[in-house]
Amino acid sequence: MTIPNDRLHQIANRFAELEARMASGTLEGEDFVAASRDYAELEPVAKAAHEVRDMRAEIAELSALTDDPEMRALAEEELAELRRALPDAEHRLAVAMLPRDSADERPAMLEIRAGTGGDEAALFAADLFRMYEGYAAEQGWKVETVSLNANEIGGFKEIVANVTGKGVFAKMKFESGVHRVQRVPVTESGGRIHTSAATVAVLPEPSEVEVHIEDKDLRIDIYRASGAGGQHVNKTDSAVRMTHLPTGIVVAMQDERSQHRNRDKAMQVLRARIYEKKREEAHGAEAAARKAMVGSGDRSERIRTYNFPQGRVTDHRIGLTLHKLPEVLAGHGLAEMIDALIAEDEAKRLAAMDA
Numbered sequence: 001m002t003i004p005n006d007r008l009h010q011i012a013n014r015f016a017e018l019e020a021r022m023a024s025g026t027l028e029g030e031d032f033v034a035a036s037r038d039y040a041e042l043e044p045v046a047k048a049a050h051e052v053r054d055m056r057a058e059i060a061e062l063s064a065l066t067d068d069p070e071m072r073a074l075a076e077e078e079l080a081e082l083r084r085a086l087p088d089a090e091h092r093l094a095v096a097m098l099p100r101d102s103a104d105e106r107p108a109m110l111e112i113r114a115g116t117g118g119d120e121a122a123l124f125a126a127d128l129f130r131m132y133e134g135y136a137a138e139q140g141w142k143v144e145t146v147s148l149n150a151n152e153i154g155g156f157k158e159i160v161a162n163v164t165g166k167g168v169f170a171k172m173k174f175e176s177g178v179h180r181v182q183r184v185p186v187t188e189s190g191g192r193i194h195t196s197a198a199t200v201a202v203l204p205e206p207s208e209v210e211v212h213i214e215d216k217d218l219r220i221d222i223y224r225a226s227g228a229g230g231q232h233v234n235k236t237d238s239a240v241r242m243t244h245l246p247t248g249i250v251v252a253m254q255d256e257r258s259q260h261r262n263r264d265k266a267m268q269v270l271r272a273r274i275y276e277k278k279r280e281e282a283h284g285a286e287a288a289a290r291k292a293m294v295g296s297g298d299r300s301e302r303i304r305t306y307n308f309p310q311g312r313v314t315d316h317r318i319g320l321t322l323h324k325l326p327e328v329l330a331g332h333g334l335a336e337m338i339d340a341l342i343a344e345d346e347a348k349r350l351a352a353m354d355a
Contacts, residue, residue: 003093005056008049015039015046041100048093055086095346098353103204103279104170109146109272110202113158115178117196120185122155124306125198127329128179129159132172134331135338141165146265147255153187160269162205169204174341176202176303183308193309197302205268206275213271219243220263225254242266249273304337313337318344 018039021027027035059082065075112128114121136143147160163172180197188194225239239254240262251273253266305314306325313328314321320340327333 002090003049003052003097005053008053011042011046011049012053015042018042045093045096048089048096052086052089052093055082055089058082059086094350094353098346098349101170101173103173105167106169106204106206107162107164108169108172108202109205109269110143110161110163110172111158111200112156112160113199114156115197115199117181117194119151119153119155119187120181120194121196121198122151122157123153123186124179124181124196125156125159126150126154127181128198128200129156129161131329131331131334132161132163132175135334136163136165136331138332138335139165139168139171141168146269147253162268169202171338171342172202173204174338174345175200178302180302180305181308182305203272203276204279205272211271211275211278213244213267213274217245219245222259238262240266242270244270244274247274247277249277315341317341 018035021035022039059079062075062079062082065071066079068075110129110132112125112132114125117124133143142164144162144164145159146162147158149157149159151157178197178199180195182193182195184191185194185196219242221241221243222237223239223241224237238257238259239252240259241250241252242263243250249270251266251270253262253269256262256265303315303317305316306329307314308325310323311325312321312323313325315337318340320337322328322333322336324333328337
């Protein structure tokens with residue numbers, strides 16, 4: 001995708017205007033916030049455009065020197081190098097100019113639930129959570145558990161966590177879907193390979209301002225918690241079930257002994273689910289197009305298989321197989337998979353713009 005020079009000039013002029021406004025000291029309040037956001041979004045585009053403009057200008061100057069017998073050899077050598085580098089610079093610019101998901105820089109709510117496979121599926125769900133913890137540590141992100149329902153052997157029937165840091169949703173959004181594992185379970189005495197699954201959902205977290213929930217739209221039920229947690233949990237009406245009447249979304253929380261803490265956590269999860277529902281409704285066509293790229297992120301869609309006997313991980317959306325299962329599950333090997341998914345998404349969107 002070749003960006004014409006007049007478009008590069010427009011980008012440079014727009015960025016110069018923003019720089020001048022930011023430096024003027026006249027912006028306050030919402031105007032300053034809006035200008036800062038525009039500046040942050042345009043800065044990588046402007047830098048990439050500046051690089052392309054400089055390279056094109058240098059190519060034009062060197063091309064003129066090839067008529068000079070004394071300068072021809074040196075000019076042709078530099079020209080060859082610049083012409084090799086220019087397509088990569090133009091590609092970086094085109095990627096920088098792609099429309100950005102407004103939620104990309106947001107923190108995310110990570111939900112993992114054991115699927116088919118009983119205790120083995122719960123153990124796999126715990127493995128997935130530890131994988132994301134490891135990946136988050138590599139990225140410098142923070143992971144905080146919001147809700148956890150564990151079984152007796154260390155597996156997770158369900159876990160919900162908040163992931164905060166720079167660009168969390170941009171990288172984690174491709175993890176939504178069904179993850180499948182093939183291995184001999186620790187509960188299997190006959191040595192047979194079983195297939196189990198867990199579902200992952202990654203939801204961008206909105207602010208309270210973006211998703212304001214009216215009291216009249218909520219039904220809150222208080223009940224006695226059940227399951228592990230000791231005598232206090234079983235004898236106190238601290239569990240909370242929160243129903244958002246307009247959407248029918250229900251969130252239950254019983255992890256904390258404090259009813260107030262359970263209400264706060266339930267509201268946090270509810271807000272994220274309402275925000276995601278609004279995003280899906282607002283971007284229906286975009287969501288359909290994205291499904292054709294690297295999958296919809298639908299929780300019913302099988303996206304990846306972790307095969308222990310062969311030590312491999314396969315992402316079915318892009319046909320990528322990595323023979324480094326331990327590294328991926330440790331978290332530090334997951335970056336290669338996620339980076340490949342992002343690159344594929346960018347390539348498909350660039351192709352759609354050229355079509």
